[in-house]
Amino acid sequence: MGAMRVDGQPDVPAVVATSGAGASGTGTPEHIPFNRPTLSGMELVYITQAVEKMHVSGDGDYTAKCSQLFEKVFGTPRVLLTTSCTHALEMSALLLDIQPGDEVICPSFTFVSTINAFVLRGAKPVFLDVRSDTLNLDERMLEAAITPRTKAILVVHYGGVGCEMDTIMDIANRHGIKVVEDNAHGLFGKFKGRYLGTFGAMATQSFHETKNFTCGEGGALLINDQQYVERAEILREKGTDRSRFFRGQVDKYTWVDVGSSYLPSDILAAFLYAQLEQREHIQNDRKRIWETYDAALGDWAEANGATRPIVPDYCEQPYHLYYLLMPSYAERTRFIKYLKERGVTSVFHYLPLHNSGMGAQFGGRTGDCPVTEDVSDRLVRLPFYNSLKPEQQEHVIDVIRGFHAG
Ligand SMILES: *Cc1c(COP(=O)(O)O)cnc(C)c1O
Numbered sequence: 001m002g003a004m005r006v007d008g009q010p011d012v013p014a015v016v017a018t019s020g021a022g023a024s025g026t027g028t029p030e031h032i033p034f035n036r037p038t039l040s041g042m043e044l045v046y047i048t049q050a051v052e053k054m055h056v057s058g059d060g061d062y063t064a065k066c067s068q069l070f071e072k073v074f075g076t077p078r079v080l081l082t083t084s085c086t087h088a089l090e091m092s093a094l095l096l097d098i099q100p101g102d103e104v105i106c107p108s109f110t111f112v113s114t115i116n117a118f119v120l121r122g123a124k125p126v127f128l129d130v131r132s133d134t135l136n137l138d139e140r141m142l143e144a145a146i147t148p149r150t151k152a153i154l155v156v157h158y159g160g161v162g163c164e165m166d167t168i169m170d171i172a173n174r175h176g177i178k179v180v181e182d183n184a185h186g187l188f189g190k191f192k193g194r195y196l197g198t199f200g201a202m203a204t205q206s207f208h209e210t211k212n213f214t215c216g217e218g219g220a221l222l223i224n225d226q227q228y229v230e231r232a233e234i235l236r237e238k239g240t241d242r243s244r245f246f247r248g249q250v251d252k253y254t255w256v257d258v259g260s261s262y263l264p265s266d267i268l269a270a271f272l273y274a275q276l277e278q279r280e281h282i283q284n285d286r287k288r289i290w291e292t293y294d295a296a297l298g299d300w301a302e303a304n305g306a307t308r309p310i311v312p313d314y315c316e317q318p319y320h321l322y323y324l325l326m327p328s329y330a331e332r333t334r335f336i337k338y339l340k341e342r343g344v345t346s347v348f349h350y351l352p353l354h355n356s357g358m359g360a361q362f363g364g365r366t367g368d369c370p371v372t373e374d375v376s377d378r379l380v381r382l383p384f385y386n387s388l389k390p391e392q393q394e395h396v397i398d399v400i401r402g403f404h405a406g
Contacts, residue, residue, distance in 0.1 A: 002305040006137045013270060033393055034345040036385040037209045037216075040278040046270035058263025059246070066220075069276055073188075080236055081269055082262045083182045085206030085219035089112060089117035091262060092180045092202050092221065093152075094235050095228045100376070102151035107137040108354040108364075108372040110156045110319050114182045115353060117297050118152065125362055127354035129369035133227045133310040135379075136163040138371070142171050149177070156182045156198070159321040160212075161311050165199045165291070176319045180204070183222075188283060190316040199397030203223040207272055212286060212320055213279070215272035218264050236262040285386040286319035293382060304405040305331075310399045322382050329377040331405050336380060340398045346380050 018150040050062050058180050063081050070079035082088040106115045109128040115125045126145055131138045135158045142153070155163045172179045176343055179200035183189075186196035197203035202225065207218035221236075223229050229281030239259025243390065244250045275282065294308055301308050303392050305327035326332040332348065339346045352372045354364030366373065383396055 004037055011103060026261050030392075031343045031384075032345065032383050032388075032396055034347050034381065034383050036041050036387055037214050038212065038275055038282060038386045040275045040282070042274035042277070043271045044055040044364055047267055050266045050270040053266075056265055056267050058265060059243075060266030060269065062266050062273050063264070063315055066276060068271050069273075070220065070222065073327060074198050074222060076224055077226050078223045078232070079229040080221045080223070080232060080262075081264050082204075082219040082221055082236065083180070083264050084208070085204045086113040086117060086261045086402060087260075088204035088219045088221040089113055089180070089182065090120060090260075091232060091235055091356045092204065093118045093121045093123070095202065095232055096152050096178055096180070096257070098151055101149065103147060103149040104152045104154060104155035105142065105145050105150060107156055107357070108352045109135060109158070109181065109370040109376065110154075110353065111184070111350060112353065112358075114154055115154055118154070119358075122149070124149075125353070125359070127359065127364055127369060129371045130158070130375070132371050132375070134158065134161050134163070134312065134315075135192075135375055136161065136190050137168070139164040139167040139171070142168060145172075146171070146175050146177065150177055153177055153179045155179060156184075157186035157189060157196050159309065159323070160186040160189040161309070162186070162189060162194070162196050162315045162317075165191050165365075169190070169199055178225075184208075185318075185320040187318055188279065192314045193316075197222045198224055202228060207268075212282065212318055213272065215264070215268040215274045216274075218268050218272060231257065235259040256260075280384055285319060287382075289386075289388055290317075290319040290322050290385060293397070297324070297400065300401050304403070304406070322384050323379050324382070325375060325378045327405055332378050332380050334406075335403055338403050339396075339399055342402075344383060344396050344399050346382055348376075349379050349381055350376060352376050364406075 023039050067079045068080055098118055098121040102123045103126050104118045104123040105126045107130050109130045128141050128145055130136055137155050157163055181197055181200040181203035183197040183203045184206035189196040203222040207215045223232055234257045237243055238261055239249055239255055239257045240253045241256050242253040245253035245276040307325045326335055336346050353359045354368050355366045
C-alpha cells in the first residue's frame, strides 16, 4: 500500500483510472476513487474572463464576488479569501495575538493545521477528547480544561455536523475566551438554524480539492467580530494598508504591522465562484449520495457490528463525508483491503494529534483521549464526490454488502 498522509488521504493523485464516461464497457469493473474534485462546468469560462480582465493577482473582481456572496449568505461583516484554510488559521492566531506559553484548546481528532497555526506562534496545545456520537469536541470536558492561560478555543465541525455551539459559546463567553471555528468541513451547514462559521469570533474555510467546494488550494477567513476586520486586511497584505489604499482611504500604502501574503490569485477565485454559483446543485448531489449510503447500509451495518454517522436533528449538515465505524481496527484493515481488491478506494481519517510525535512533545500520551484513539482506529470513509453516479454508488454498496465481519 502507498504512503498515507496524516489525514488518511492516499498520497497519490485523487483522480485516477476512471475514464470520463465511467464504466469502460469491457466488462472489467471500473476503479472507484475515494475523491474527485467537484467541477461545475463554468470554471474555465470564468478563468478566461479573469485573465482577459488582466487582473490575475489577488483581490480582483472574482475575489470580490466570492467574498460578497459569503458575506451576504452568512451576514458576516467581512470574509477574506485566503490561499488556504491553514493560512486562514494562521491569520486567526495572529489576530488573537497568541503569544508563547498561551494555551489553546482543540480536539485531538482533527487535521494538523487546526492547531499547528497556533503552535507556530508558540502556543501550547491542550487536546480534548471528542464525543462518541458526533466525533466533535466534547463540550462536557471544556470548562475543566480552561486555565488562566487559555487564550482560544478551536472547534471543528466534523463532517460538517455542528459542535454543541450553545454550550461552547456560553462557556467561552463566561471566561472571556475567543472561539475560532475550523469550518473546513461545514460550509453552508447549520446548527439550530444558524450557519456554521458564524458563532466564533472568526471561522476558517478550505477550498482544497477534497472539500465540497474547491479551487484546488484555497481558503477563507470569516470575521464575525468587527474589531478584527481592519487588522485582518493588513495581515493578509504583507503588513501594509494596501486594502485601504485600493479603496481610496489613504493616498499611499506603507508598512504598518506584521503580516504575510495570504491572497489567492483572482484566477483561483474565478474557479471557486463557478462552484459557489452552483451551490444548491452541488449540495443536492451530495445530499443524495449521503442519504443513499445511509439508507442502503443500515441492515448490513447492524449485522456486522458497524455503526453509521449520528446527526442530531438540530444539525443541518452540508454532507461533506460518509463514514462507517467498523467493530475493530483489524476489521477496518480487512474492510479497506477487501474494497480495494474490488476496485473501491476507502480511506481512514485523522490520526490522534495528542499522542503523535509532535503531540507527545507537548506531553500528550496514549490514553489521554480514549474516544479519539478508538474512533481513529475504526473509522473508514467511503467514496464521496459529486460526480459519483448512482450506478457507481450501487456498485460500491454491493461490494460492501459482500463483506462480512469476522
Ligand atoms: C482540509 C482541512 C484543513 C486544511 O485545509 P487547507 O485548505 O488544505 O489548508 C484544516 N482543517 C480541517 C478540519 C480540514 O479538513
